[in-house]
Amino acid sequence: MAESTRLVDVVQDRIDTFLDGQRPHLAQIASDLDPFARFSADLLQGGKRFRALFCYWGWQSVAAIESSFDPLAAGPDKAELASVMTASAGLEFFHAAALVHDDIMDNSDTRRGLPAAHRRFEGLHRDGAWLSDPESFGTSAALLFGDLLLSWSDELVSEAFDSLPSRDAARAARREFNRMRTEVTAGQYLDILEENAWGSVPDDQLLSRAQRVIVYKSAKYSVEAPLTIGAAMAGGQAAHLDSLRRFGLPLGIAYQLRDDLLGVFGDPSITGKPAGDDLREGKRTVLIATARASLPGNAVRLLDELLGDPELDDDQIAILQATIRESGAVDALEESISDQVSRAKDAIENAPLAKSARSQLSQLADTVTARSA
Incomplete structure (x- = not known):
């Protein structure tokens, strides 16, 4: 997917250019804000850029319906492409803010092989031998850091939408972006709710509630929303967006199921997160x-007792991993991932979208669900 590789480079350049423009403003306010510049550059360096890719191919799925041009090379749509790349950077x-x-x-310690943002701010406090509590400072500073990234996201996305030649397309894209922000915030709340309310929920509801978290915390915002934002920017109509939703939701579910498996069984050297x-x-x-x-009752009790203990050692992690494997859950999720990917591919096989984009989206479906990080 050479074109996707080029897209990733273009989006990275847009991110770097934006951050370079923010550094003088931060420095003008106070030199003490340098960590915001450094930490954001680190967090936004590299990555798989799946959301940016889905935004682009959502746009292409509509923009290229009656065209065969390569918008990355040349052509009259260069300005619109720039808007899509800016929106992709905003996503x-x-x-990054969500992370x-x-x-x-x-309460994670690492992210992408580096200390998590709140740990980095905590480290500044410890290194400076400052007053008060390092952990409290780290949490408060990282909250503000995340809010700043959200603000920058909206700045980029607004710039992208405002530059579109069609006001109707700009309004439609903004609606998709706003819906995404509401849904992922709701999904984040549902996620922490499950961690706290799990013991009071009937066993027969646990799976459906976990599936609900997947849909709103990850599936929609990781795949579906970027697709529909891009398509809306191209002036996509209801039939286009509905086709992309039928593709994006099952693929987003498969994407998160893979993430759940990696969160338990992933290789730390690849995922950048500790095993288990x-x-x-x-x-x-x-x-x-x-x-x-x-699982039988005694194994369920062991799982419930150990799950969520931040002090789990490697042997206890290995016991839980073996227990989960023996339950058949890993095989069940692998089968579900395969089924969801098939559903996604079937949804766009004859969809009213550009053939070139349908082909690329089908390849992306395999890429995002067969990954090891």
Whole structure:
């Protein structure tokens, strides 16, 4: 997917250019704000850029319906392409903000192989031997950092939408973006709700509630929303957006199911997170709900007792991993991932979208669900 590689480079350049423009403003306010510049550059360097890719191919799925041009090379749509790349960069800033806030809520220590943002701010406090509590400072500073990234996300997205030649397209894209922000915030709340309300929820509701978290915390905002934002920017009509939603939602579910498996069984050297991190954080995922439904009572009690203990050692992690595997939950999730990917591909096979985009989206479906990080 050479074109996708080029797109990732273009989006990274847009991110870097935007951050370069913010540094003088931060420095003018106070030199003490330098960590905001450094930490944002680190967090937004690299990454898979799936949201940016889905935004672009959502746009292409409509923009290229009656065209065969390569908009990355030349042509009259260069200005519109620039708007799409700016919106894609804005989505990456939104994702970065969500990661910062998510790491605070999960009390995570690492992100992408580096200390999580709140730990980095905590480290500044310790290194400076400042007053008060380092952890409290780290949390408060990271909350503000995440809010700043959200502000920058909106700045980029607004710039992109305002530059579109069609006001109707701009309004439609803004509606999709606003819906995404509401849904992912709701999904984040539902996620932490499950971690706290799990013990009071009937066992027969655990799986459906975990699936609800997947839909709103991840599936819609990781795949569906970027697709529809891009399509709306191209002037996509209801038939276009509905086709992309039928593709994006099952693929987004498969994407998160893969994430859940990696959170328990992923290789730390690849994921940038400790082995079994989701187990220490007490994530009540579809994987865990599926395992509990098949385990005998004594194994369920062991799982419930250990899940969410931040002090789990490697041996305890290995025990939980073996328990989950033996329940059949891993095989069940792999089958579900395959089914959801098939549903997604079937949804766009004859959809009223550009053939070239349908082909690329089908390839992306395999890429995002077969990943190891």
